[in-house]
Amino acid sequence: MTNAAAHTEHIPVLLEACMRLMDPQAGGTYADGTLGAGGHSEAILEASAPDGQLTSFDLDPVAIEIGSKRLKRFGDRVRIIRDSYVNLGEYLPENSLDGFIVDLGVSSMQLDQAERGFSFLQDGPLDMRFSPQQTLSAADIVNNWSQDDLARILWLYGEERKSRQIAAMICAERDKERIETTAQLRDVIEQAVGRGHEKIHPSTRSFQAIRISVNEE
Numbered sequence: 001m002t003n004a005a006a007h008t009e010h011i012p013v014l015l016e017a018c019m020r021l022m023d024p025q026a027g028g029t030y031a032d033g034t035l036g037a038g039g040h041s042e043a044i045l046e047a048s049a050p051d052g053q054l055t056s057f058d059l060d061p062v063a064i065e066i067g068s069k070r071l072k073r074f075g076d077r078v079r080i081i082r083d084s085y086v087n088l089g090e091y092l093p094e095n096s097l098d099g100f101i102v103d104l105g106v107s108s109m110q111l112d113q114a115e116r117g118f119s120f121l122q123d124g125p126l127d128m129r130f131s132p133q134q135t136l137s138a139a140d141i142v143n144n145w146s147q148d149d150l151a152r153i154l155w156l157y158g159e160e161r162k163s164r165q166i167a168a169m170i171c172a173e174r175d176k177e178r179i180e181t182t183a184q185l186r187d188v189i190e191q192a193v194g195r196g197h198e199k200i201h202p203s204t205r206s207f208q209a210i211r212i213s214v215n216e217e
Contacts, residue, residue, distance in 0.1 A: 027048070030098060057080075153212075
């Protein structure tokens with residue numbers, strides 16, 4: 001279980017620069033595509049006081065819980081929606097926004113939970129879903145998609161130069177045993193490409209690519 005209070009005072013990286021570029025103003029209408037712990041949303045609401053309006057999106061129920069508590073003091077100036085920012089047009093009229101921000105990728109509170117399956121540094125179920133209501137998991141992709149499709153997403157979303165070797169190794173290993181955990185997938189990737197001398201772990205790009213595919217980022 002996640003301790004929501006531990007993230008309520010989280011300060012986003014580059015917050016000052018983001019607010020300077022966005023320049024929220026009183027009376028404006030804004031959207032935050034990734035609520036997360038609520039840092040960007042809070043800054044937008046503070047800068048657009050007393051009457052700026054904000055709609056924040058997130059698929060992650062933990063983020064919704066944390067963000068809702070953090071932004072409660074702003075009352076009806078903020079609307080929090082449990083959905084992906086890609087569906088923003090379903091909630092806001094066209095050309096109605098004065099500013100929009102989205103913090104792409106995975107957050108520390110998701111990486112810190114081994115049971116969410118986002119990190120190759122911790123062993124956990126191969127999940128990677130932002131929302132438990134989503135049907136497709138990382139395990140589904142790794143164990144069911146064709147070798148060509150795996151290679152394609154590893155190259156397209158991870159810019160993994162060895163995408164074909166990794167896809168081939170995944171298919172070979174899953175024929176022996178279903179790949180169910182982050183540690184299993186990490187080990188398969190290391191078998192395919194080795195540890196090498198790069199600064200980043202050899203699993204980094206592949207995990208990113210699979211996560212993007214799971215969540216249709």
